[in-house]
Structure formats: C-alpha cells, structure tokens
Amino acid sequence: MNQEEIKQLVEKNDIHWIQAHFTDLFGRLKVLHISTDNFIKEDMLNRGFGFDGSSAGFADVEKSDMIAMPDAETFLVLPHEKNEARILADIYDTSLLPSPVDPRYALKKAVENANNYGFDDVKISPEMEFFVLDENKRDFYEINENEGYFCPSPLDDAKEYRRTLSNLLMNSGYNIKYHHHENGRCQHEIEIKSLEAVDAADFCIYFKYLAREVASLDNLQVTFMPKLFSQEAGNGMHAHISLYHRGKNVFLDENDGYNLSQTARYFIGGILEHSKGMTALANPTVNSYKRLIPNFEAPVHIAWAQHNRSGLIRIAARKNIDVEIRNADPSANPYLFFAAMIHSGLDGIKRKIVYEPVEKNTHKMTKEELKNCGINKLPTNLLEALDELEKDDVLKQAMGRELTEIYVEKKKEEWHRYMSEITDVDCKFYFNC
Numbered sequence: 001m002n003q004e005e006i007k008q009l010v011e012k013n014d015i016h017w018i019q020a021h022f023t024d025l026f027g028r029l030k031v032l033h034i035s036t037d038n039f040i041k042e043d044m045l046n047r048g049f050g051f052d053g054s055s056a057g058f059a060d061v062e063k064s065d066m067i068a069m070p071d072a073e074t075f076l077v078l079p080h081e082k083n084e085a086r087i088l089a090d091i092y093d094t095s096l097l098p099s100p101v102d103p104r105y106a107l108k109k110a111v112e113n114a115n116n117y118g119f120d121d122v123k124i125s126p127e128m129e130f131f132v133l134d135e136n137k138r139d140f141y142e143i144n145e146n147e148g149y150f151c152p153s154p155l156d157d158a159k160e161y162r163r164t165l166s167n168l169l170m171n172s173g174y175n176i177k178y179h180h181h182e183n184g185r186c187q188h189e190i191e192i193k194s195l196e197a198v199d200a201a202d203f204c205i206y207f208k209y210l211a212r213e214v215a216s217l218d219n220l221q222v223t224f225m226p227k228l229f230s231q232e233a234g235n236g237m238h239a240h241i242s243l244y245h246r247g248k249n250v251f252l253d254e255n256d257g258y259n260l261s262q263t264a265r266y267f268i269g270g271i272l273e274h275s276k277g278m279t280a281l282a283n284p285t286v287n288s289y290k291r292l293i294p295n296f297e298a299p300v301h302i303a304w305a306q307h308n309r310s311g312l313i314r315i316a317a318r319k320n321i322d323v324e325i326r327n328a329d330p331s332a333n334p335y336l337f338f339a340a341m342i343h344s345g346l347d348g349i350k351r352k353i354v355y356e357p358v359e360k361n362t363h364k365m366t367k368e369e370l371k372n373c374g375i376n377k378l379p380t381n382l383l384e385a386l387d388e389l390e391k392d393d394v395l396k397q398a399m400g401r402e403l404t405e406i407y408v409e410k411k412k413e414e415w416h417r418y419m420s421e422i423t424d425v426d427c428k429f430y431f432n433c
Contacts, residue, residue: 001072003045009077010036016083022068022091023103024057025407027333029209045070058101066099067092074202079171080213088202101403103335110339111197117346121244124200124338125193128207128330129235131186131228132158133221149183156181162188165214174203183297184232201334224330227290234291236298237330241341242322252321258306259321263349268304268313268323270348271341272355275302275312277392278340279378280385282328284411286418289381291329294363299326301362302376304355310362327378343398383415
C-alpha cells in the first residue's frame with residue numbers, strides 16, 4: 001500500500017484521525033492520534049514523526065529523540081471506531097536507521113535470518129487467552145473450579161462479547177478459527193489461522209488493544225495477566241510455528257511416525273536448548289511464574305512429545321504439522337518472544353541439536369526419572385530467567401546486545417521493586433512469627 005492508496009481509503013471511509021501504534025520494549029502499546037490532514041500534508045508516511053524515546057523506555061534522556069516511521073502495509077480502518085484508522089510504526093534513530101531496540105525490528109531481523117537459512121516463510125499461530133470480568137454481575141450460575149473448558153451458556157456469560165470481538169477481528173482481515181470459554185473461571189480464548197511471523201505479532205498487539213476497547217464499551221474489564229486466580233488455570237499464549245520453503249512446510253514428513261522432518265526435530269532441539277534464557281522473554285513478569293506450576297495446564301519441564309501437554313513443546317494432531325511452544329503468556333512482547341523462538345530453532349538446525357521425545361506425564365515423574373531422562377526444569381522465577389538470558393550468548397547476539405541489556409536491566413529493576421513491596425500475604429504468614 002502506498003500514500004495514494006491510503007488517501008483513497010481515507011476519502012472512501014471519511015477518516016478524520018489516524019492512530020499510530022507501536023510498542024515499547026516490553027510490549028506495552030503506545031498510541032499517537034494524528035489528524036488525517038496533517039498525516040498527509042506532512043508526508044508522515046515517508047518522514048515519520050518524532051517522539052521522546054526516554055519516555056517510551058527506548059533511550060536515556062541524553063539521547064532521547066527518536067523517529068516513528070509508519071508502515072503503509074499496516075493501515076487499517078478501525079471497525080469499532082467512527083472515522084478512525086490505525087497504522088503501525090517502526091522505530092528509527094535520528095539518522096533514520098532502524099533502532100536496535102525496536103522490538104518489531106528485532107523480529108524482522110529474525111525472519112531475515114530464517115530467509116538466509118533458505119526458509120521463505122515463518123508461519124506462526126498464537127493462541128491468546130484472557131480473562132473477562134464483570135464485577136457488577138452476580139448470579140446463580142457458577143463454573144466449578146477448573147471446569148470451564150467449552151462450557152455452554154449461561155455458564156459462558158461472555159459469549160456475546162467474544163462473538164462481537166471475533167466479528168470485529170474478521171472485519172479487520174483476520175481469519176478466526178473459533179472462540180470459546182477456556183478452563184479457568186472467566187477465562188476465554190480466540191484462535192486464528194497462522195500468519196507470517198511479523199503479522200502474527202502485529203495481530204497479538206492489535207488483539208489486546210481491540211479486546212480492551214470493546215470490553216470498555218460494555219462495562220467489562222479484560223486482563224491478559226498470566227495468573228489471576230490462585231486455584232485456577234492461568235492465561236497462556238501458546239505459539240504454533242512452522243517453516244516453509246517454496247510453499248512447502250519443511251517441518252512435515254509423512255513417512256515419519258511423528259510426521260516430523262529431521263529439520264523440525266533440530267528446530268525443536270534448539271528451542272529446548274535455549275528455553276531457559278528464552279523464558280525471560282516468554283514469561284516476563286513476576287506473576288508469570290505463578291502460572292508455571294504443575295497441574296495447571298502450563299509446562300515446567302524442558303521436554304517435548306507428540307500429544308503430551310505436560311512438556312514445553314507439543315506436536316499437535318494436525319494435518320499440516322507445526323511445533324507448539326506452550327510456556328509463553330500474553331504479558332510477553334510477541335515481537336521479542338517470536339524472534340527468540342526463531343533464533344533458537346535456527347541454532348538447533350545449525351548445530352543439529354536433538355532431544356528425544358518424552359511421552360510420559362512429566363508432572364508425575366519422580367526426580368530420579370526426570371534425571372535419568374535428562375529432563376531439566378524451566379526457571380522458577382523472573383530473576384532466575386533473566387540470569388539465564390544473560391548467560392545465553394547465542395540469544396543475546398541474535399536479539400542484539402543493546403536490546404538484551406536494556407531489557408534485563410529494566411526487568412531486574414521490576415523484580416527488585418516487586419520483592420520490596422509488603423503485601424497482605426507477608427502479614428498473613430509472618431506477622432506473628
């Protein structure tokens with residue numbers, strides 16, 4: 001799409017305002033509302049617009065001027081707004097070079113790396129789980145603990161909300177596979193067909209934006225917080241990934257018992273090899289690790305298998321095979337998580353890393369069984385995960401050392417701030433000690 005095509009869409013849809021969207025390093029959405037007259041007259045599509053990078057967490061105050069460059073291909077007439085559109089922006093420095101700390105650029109580099117390996121496309125299908133809350137509604141219908149999966153109305157009291165959201169997503173050009181109530185109380189999921197990697201990450205950001213916008217119109221609250229209820233399943237962001245060459249899925253081998261090619265097995269090996277460091281990007285909050293505990297549908301062990309949901313990686317029963325990574329949650333910046341997945345998998349292909357599948361339920365294996373099978377655990381808290389990321393030179397080099405260093409520094413500050421807070425639980429456990 002070029003400027004002339006955008007002009008035509010603006011005129012056809014009577015667009016008065018364009019929302020420019022980008023994320024900070026941690027996936028938090030930033031929005032600037034630009035009048036269409038100014039967007040076009042100032043040639044912002046080619047010249048971009050300046051902003052304070054220090055306020056957005058990209059730079060220090062001494063060198064904080066940055067440029068956001070709109071990506072014409074992401075122009076979208078917003079289906080829930082009147083006379084408004086959205087466009088995504090990439091982050092550049094004042095020399096008009098891509099910023100090394102721009103998350104979207106980090107993912108583009110990972111895709112380029114895959115292209116250099118001979119893979120034309122990287123396809124990803126994210127599964128977004130979220131909670132929908134209505135504090136004003138109380139009735140006699142109540143879902144039993146962890147029994148909400150596929151429940152019908154009236155237990156599923158957010159069906160209309162999900163349907164509205166799904167319709168708006170389809171009006172935005174996304175191919176929605178299905179929507180349903182998830183296992184936990186107030187928990188829901190909408191799943192889409194696979195997209196090219198950058199488009200998949202763009203979808204995640206748009207999905208969170210649209211889900212919250214639509215909820216606010218109905219006096220509902222939506223949260224993507226990984227763990228909201230202590231005895232209920234938490235929100236995950238499982239990601240299905242596959243590599244393509246000339247339109248062919250290179251992960252598929254119908255002559256293999258698992259339908260997996262050797263390339264796919266190496267890719268899995270790379271993910272498992274780098275999973276500890278990658279967890280800092282996939283599970284980036286202190287709250288994330290309250291989800292990563294046994295028996296709540298989230299993995300804690302570094303293993304893979306064919307239909308086994310207890311391991312980090314599962315090969316789902318699909319005709320067109322893909323690799324499902326199950327530990328991530330929707331608090332993750334999808335650009336960074338997807339980039340880390342790609343780099344890790346490609347390193348597995350490069351080094352021919354192989355892990356044997358484990359078909360047992362790893363949650364029920366003894367410590368001795370886990371040790372004999374060579375199965376390690378994912379990090380158990382954010383600080384441990386950040387330390388693992390700092391030790392992973394392959395990931396640091398691939399993601400960019402400047403980006404990684406800023407990410408780790410800011411997240412460690414978050415960890416220390418969280419740990420210094422006194423909560424009701426502290427008083428409950430220790431007041432009378």
